[in-house]
Amino acid sequence: MLRSQTKLFALGKRQLCRSMSKSCDLTLVEVDDKTGIATLTMNKPPVNSCNLEMMRALKDSMKQIEGNKSRGIILTSSNNKVFSSGLDLNELRNPEQERLVAFWKELQEMWLTLYLSNLPTAAAINGHALAVGCVMASACEYRVMLPGFTIGIHATKFGYVVPPFIVNSYLSVLPRPVVERALLQGKIFSTDEAQQINLIDEVANSKEEALSKCASFIGSFAEANPVARALTKRQLRAEFARTLLDEPEAELKESLEYITSPLFQDSLDAYLAKLKSKNKK
Ligand SMILES: CC/C=C\CC/C=C/CC(=O)SCCNC(=O)CCNC(=O)[C@H](O)C(C)(C)COP(=O)(O)OP(=O)(O)OC[C@H]1O[C@@H](n2cnc3c(N)ncnc32)[C@H](O)[C@@H]1OP(=O)(O)O
Numbered sequence: 001m002l003r004s005q006t007k008l009f010a011l012g013k014r015q016l017c018r019s020m021s022k023s024c025d026l027t028l029v030e031v032d033d034k035t036g037i038a039t040l041t042m043n044k045p046p047v048n049s050c051n052l053e054m055m056r057a058l059k060d061s062m063k064q065i066e067g068n069k070s071r072g073i074i075l076t077s078s079n080n081k082v083f084s085s086g087l088d089l090n091e092l093r094n095p096e097q098e099r100l101v102a103f104w105k106e107l108q109e110m111w112l113t114l115y116l117s118n119l120p121t122a123a124a125i126n127g128h129a130l131a132v133g134c135v136m137a138s139a140c141e142y143r144v145m146l147p148g149f150t151i152g153i154h155a156t157k158f159g160y161v162v163p164p165f166i167v168n169s170y171l172s173v174l175p176r177p178v179v180e181r182a183l184l185q186g187k188i189f190s191t192d193e194a195q196q197i198n199l200i201d202e203v204a205n206s207k208e209e210a211l212s213k214c215a216s217f218i219g220s221f222a223e224a225n226p227v228a229r230a231l232t233k234r235q236l237r238a239e240f241a242r243t244l245l246d247e248p249e250a251e252l253k254e255s256l257e258y259i260t261s262p263l264f265q266d267s268l269d270a271y272l273a274k275l276k277s278k279n280k281k
Pocket residue numbers: 046047049081082084085086087088089090092128130131132133153155160161162163166259275276279
């Protein structure tokens with residue numbers, strides 16, 4: 001069942017099929033009646049930062065789409081400047097333990113749901129995709145990005161030791177030496193740079209074009225048996241998901257210890273202050 005903060009639209013009929021929410025809709029799902037492809041739009045102003053509720057809405061939307069027998073998922077953003085600014089840093093700052101546990105579990109589950117989705121997945125990256133924003137795009141099978149934006153995992157710049165499943169997200173797209181350098185530098189790539197290293201597959205000049213290229217990619221599996229495709233994908237991806245499938249509690253414990261450490265909290269304070277001061281100048 002759809003959880004709150006998610007809407008399901010049927011594009012062909014242009015009508016709202018189902019809405020469980022009277023508050024802000026963090027995700028929007030539109031299914032194209034002709035192609036059967038679902039577009040999952042992140043819709044959390046101002047910059048699609050992923051707090052607990054956002055990640056839950058994303059996970060639930062993906063499950064809903066899978067349950068509706070759609071042919072594929074295109075992940076995109078309602079903000080034409082920002083695809084996603086990654087984790088909501090406010091969730092990590094002086095966190096309350098119970099919420100932090102729920103938050104981190106939701107990150108693990110949301111990533112597993114996307115990374116191991118039975119359906120073909122593609123990201124129409126119509127804005128900056130930073131940190132977990134980049135991780136979500138990398139978890140998809142195909143990426144189309146608009147020019148003039150940035151993408152990358154810069155966690156080391158704000159004092160975070162990148163956890164293995166995030167490293168693996170990059171490793172499933174990029175060669176190991178490139179991953180090592182990018183993560184250690186906290187490198188953020190321009191659209192052109194991302195295309196040069198194959199972090200993205202194509203560049204599109206508009207969101208419509210990006211969605212269309214993603215739909216063509218998903219359409220390329222028309223001849224594949226969906227069950228065989230899904231099981232083969234799972235087999236190919238299982239190794240990189242192993243830590244979270246087998247030992248989520250261990251990963252959780254390690255991440256929580258790190259997030260609550262003075263080393264990380266001090267770095268985060270400084271980073272957040274810098275982020276806020278940008279808007280006061
Ligand atoms: C714990 C680590 C786990 C694993 C390791 C690897 C993964 C890392 C985890 C993450 O994902 S941490 C998130 C890191 N993300 C960022 O550092 C992004 C920072 N944001 C930006 O660079 C910019 O906001 C932007 C390029 C995305 C968009 O720029 P612009 O359109 O100019 O918007 P503003 O900068 O004015 O932002 C509006 C508003 O939103 C606040 N904000 C932005 N990003 C975040 C965020 N990730 N979490 C919380 N809040 C965020 C920003 O401070 C502004 O707030 P005001 O109150 O000043 O309006």
